[in-house]
Amino acid sequence: xxxxxxxxxxxxxxxxxxxxxxxxxxxxxxxxxxxxxxxxxxxxxxxxxxxxxxxxxxxxxxxxxxxxxxxxxxxxxxxxxxxxxxxxxxxxxxxxxxxxxxxxxxxxxxxxxxxxxxxxxxxxxxxxxxxxxxxxxxxxxxxxxxxxxxxxxxxxxxxxxxxxxxxxxxxxxxxxxxxxxxxxxxxxxxxxxxxxxxxxxxxxxxxxxxxxxxxxxxxxxxxxxxxxxxxxxxxxxxxxxxxxxxxxxxxxxxxxxxxxxxxxxxxxxxxxxxxxxxxxxxxxxxxxxxxxxxxxxxxxxxxxxxxxxxxxxxxxxx
Numbered sequence: 671x672x673x674x675x676x677x678x679x680x681x682x683x684x685x686x687x688x689x690x691x692x693x694x695x696x697x698x699x700x701x702x703x704x705x706x707x708x709x710x711x712x713x714x715x716x717x718x719x720x721x722x723x724x725x726x727x728x729x730x731x732x733x734x735x736x737x738x739x740x741x742x743x744x745x746x747x748x749x750x751x752x753x754x755x756x757x758x759x760x761x762x763x764x765x766x767x768x769x770x771x772x773x774x775x776x777x778x779x780x781x782x783x784x785x786x787x788x789x790x791x792x793x794x795x796x797x798x799x800x801x802x803x804x805x806x807x808x809x810x811x812x813x814x815x816x817x818x819x820x821x822x823x824x825x826x827x828x829x830x831x832x833x834x835x836x837x838x839x840x841x842x843x844x845x846x847x848x849x850x851x852x853x854x855x856x857x858x859x860x861x862x863x864x865x866x867x868x869x870x871x872x873x874x875x876x877x878x879x880x881x882x883x884x885x886x887x888x889x890x891x892x893x894x895x896x897x898x899x900x901x902x903x904x905x906x907x908x909x910x911x912x913x914x915x916x917x918x919x920x921x922x923x924x925x926x927x928x929x930x931x932x933x934x935x936x937x938x939x940x941x942x943x944x945x946x947x948x949x950x951x952x953x954x955x956x957x958x959x960x961x962x963x964x965x966x967x968x969x970x971x972x973x974x975x976x977x978x979x980x981x982x983x984x985x986x987x988x
Contacts, residue, residue: 671704674795675778679710679764685718686936687916688783689725694930695787696730703792705730708772710737710764721935737764737771763871765840766856769847776845782838782908786926789905794841794890803846803987804875805884807891809836811910814897821868821966827977828876835883837872838908839891850987852878859985863974868965877976877985894922912955916940917947 676695680688692707699705709722711734719734726732765780772778779795781787799805812818813832822831847853855878859865867873876883892904894913900922907923909915915924931937969975979985 671702673704673706674792675772675775676705676707676791676795677710677765677768677772677778677780678707678783679780680714680783682711682714682718684783685714685722686940687914689722689936690927690931690934690940691781691783691785691787692722692725692732693934694785694926695781695791696725696727697930698787698790699727699730700790700792701729703729703790705791707732708735709733710735710768710771712737735771737767765837766871766874767853769842769844770853772844773848776843778842778844780837780840780842781906782910784909784914785838786907786923786930787905788903788907788926794839794886794905797841797884797886799841799843799884801843801846801882802884803843803850803852803879803882805841805886806835806837806839807886807888808832809834809872810888810891810895810898811836811893814895817966818868821969823977825867825966825969825975825977826873826876827975827980828880833883833885834876835872835885836891836893836908836910837875838910839886839906841884841886846882852987855985855987863979865974865976865979866969866972868969873976878987880986882987892923896922916943917955918952919944 678688678691688709695705695707707730709732714734722734723732768778768780769775777795779791797805812822812834819831822828822834826834828834856874859874859878865873887905889901889903889905891906891908892901893908893910904923904926907926909921909923909927913921915921915927918924931940976985
């Protein structure tokens with residue numbers, strides 16, 4: 671029986687959402703398969719740690735892994751590393767180190783905690799991605815946002831912009847990451863250029879691995895997008911950006927989250943979060959999205975954008 675390794679990276683305050691995501695994965699797990707779920711954290715409360723570990727079943731094993739502070743020490747809390755141009759969270763970078771930290775695996779799945787799994791994750795794991803560094807879906811959350819399309823073209827220098835991926839769902843070629851020394855390349859570029867990004871971890875993965883990324887069918891990363899209808903049969907729902915079902919009652923794909931959440935011990939807490947999130951909070955969330963887009967006009971004038979650097983130095987893995 672093969673073991674399917676699945677990774678999440680969370681901060682303590684994302685425990686409730688990770689719990690719901692893992693429960694959805696368990697709900698669709700094949701009883702004849704073996705799954706090991708590892709959550710990478712720096713700090714987590716004893717109660718939250720126990721809660722997550724207690725999700726384990728006979729064939730789904732949930733573990734907590736404390737990431738080494740030294741490994742992420744070079745990543746600084748500076749504006750270029752702000753997520754969505756709003757705030758700093760170290761946890762978004764943890765995924766970049768998974769291949770180095772777990773050399774026993776040559777392949778693995780990574781999932782953001784704000785996902786709901788609607789299919790056996792073994793089917794994603796078994797996707798054949800060839801010699802590519804990893805597999806992910808093109809980022810449909812920004813497909814219809816002109817300023818973010820500008821960001822990909824003029825700041826990232828990735829053309830066509832439709833090939834820019836979202837890294838909330840990843841099938842890692844772990845061996846390739848190690849063999850190609852991805853982490854060394856990441857440290858080098860970050861230290862030399864301090865690229866300003868609205869999506870720091872995702873930008874580095876897109877740039878360093880460009881042209882060595884396998885594009886998954888879009889249903890594996892189904893994201894709310896007010897410009898397009900819901901997919902009929904999403905395999906994974908990913909509540910990307912600001913529109914979370916615990917904040918917006920009418921968000922696309924919202925029922926997938928609540929159908930699972932109601933079976934968990936955090937249901938009342940999550941419903942309270944929805945009730946406490948005011949219209950003013952929702953207005954601010956939309957303004958935050960607008961600010962993220964507007965920041966593109968600031969980034970494009972930075973001395974070191976990806977697009978500018980690529981005119982004189984290759985940033986890609988060979």
